[in-house]
Amino acid sequence: MREDENKKNGLNKIAKAYIHKLALMLFYAMLFIACQKQEDSGQNRESKGIILGFSQIGAESAWRTCNTRSVRDAAAAAGIQLLFSNAEQKQENQIKAIRSFIAYQVDVIAFVPIVSSGWENVLEEAKEARIPVLVCDRKINIKNDDLYVGYIGTDSTEEGRLAAKFLLKKFEGHKASERPIRIVELSGTEGSSAAIERSAGFRECIENQSGFEIIYSASGDFLRSKGYELMRTLPFDFTEMDALFSHNDGMTLGALDAMKEKGVNPGKDIIIVSIDAEQAAIDALKRGDVNCVIECNPKQGPDIMNLARHLARGESIPRIINMTEQVFYEWDDLSDIPARGY
Ligand code: GYE
DSSP: OHHHHHHHHHHHHHHHHHHHHHHHHHHHHHHHHHHHHHHHHHHHHHHTTOEEEEEEOOOOSHHHHHHHHHHHHHHHHHTOEEEEEEOTTOHHHHHHHHHHHHHHTOSEEEEOOSSSSSOHHHHHHHHHTTOOEEEEESOOOOSOGGGSSEEEEOOHHHHHHHHHHHHHHHTTTOOTTSOOEEEEEEEOSTTOHHHHHHHHHHHHHHTTSTTEEEEEEEEOTTOHHHHHHHHHTOSSOGGGOOEEEESSHHHHHHHHHHHHHTTOOBTTTBEEEEEEOOHHHHHHHHHTSOSEEEEOOOOOHHHHHHHHHHHHTTOOOOSEEEOOOOEEETTSOOTTOOOOOO
């Protein structure tokens, strides 16, 4: 009897200890969630009332669509009121939008300059209105650097260098004595920093290399349709070229369509290097239609909102922030590349 009693009391003690421990864990979990909510609302509270005017170029590529989605989603998550304008590929629409943001007296202006020149006047007006301006994705070329507070985007010059270095490696051992490796370049929007810098970075690495020659270069405006058209109407036969350097995947996909129509085997007959790393280009890389894809990261929304929060509080921000990016080579293990989301 006594033995059973003791056993029962012992079990009761263990049960009580467990229940006590469980209650304590539950309490701390509730406390953490409450703090987390507090912190979130704290973050949102910090952002509450911030109005960000954002002028976007348009929707010319899958990259751009993802860039827009990233900005919109990040503003909503941060509780920042977003005045969003789509310029439909026209600089004058961007200038009008920035003027409307000034009139509305937003806290911060952010914009993706479709081309790098022609911004001085409207940025002077923003400065007079004491509204900080953040340049996103593409760069501007102005004398008076204090007309904007910072830049967040990608290093297009480095992307061009990486494309050239891939071709140098791919054609390693090619005898300069033989005819040169003949390269066609599909460049992006004329006057855009992305196109200017990708071309410059590419030439910096390849022009002084004997055995390589850029035989044709034309702007496809970052559009798939123009990439197709340019490759379909080349002033020479596909057999006259060895490699394609395309400034974005949209134009590359158009070029692939044109090549396949002519019975060309892309990735074999013509070596192809492309920039952006949208899903369709990664799929083409996996199929062997493309040989190298250089990532240009469009998911800049969260960083833009963090910077807007600092600027709205009158705090300084770094002058240049480059997104982290990688390169996908045909010789890599491509099996576990996560879905690109664009
Ligand atoms: O490569 C292209 C988009 O500005 C870096 O613009 C961006 C470029 C990108 O249309 O797909």
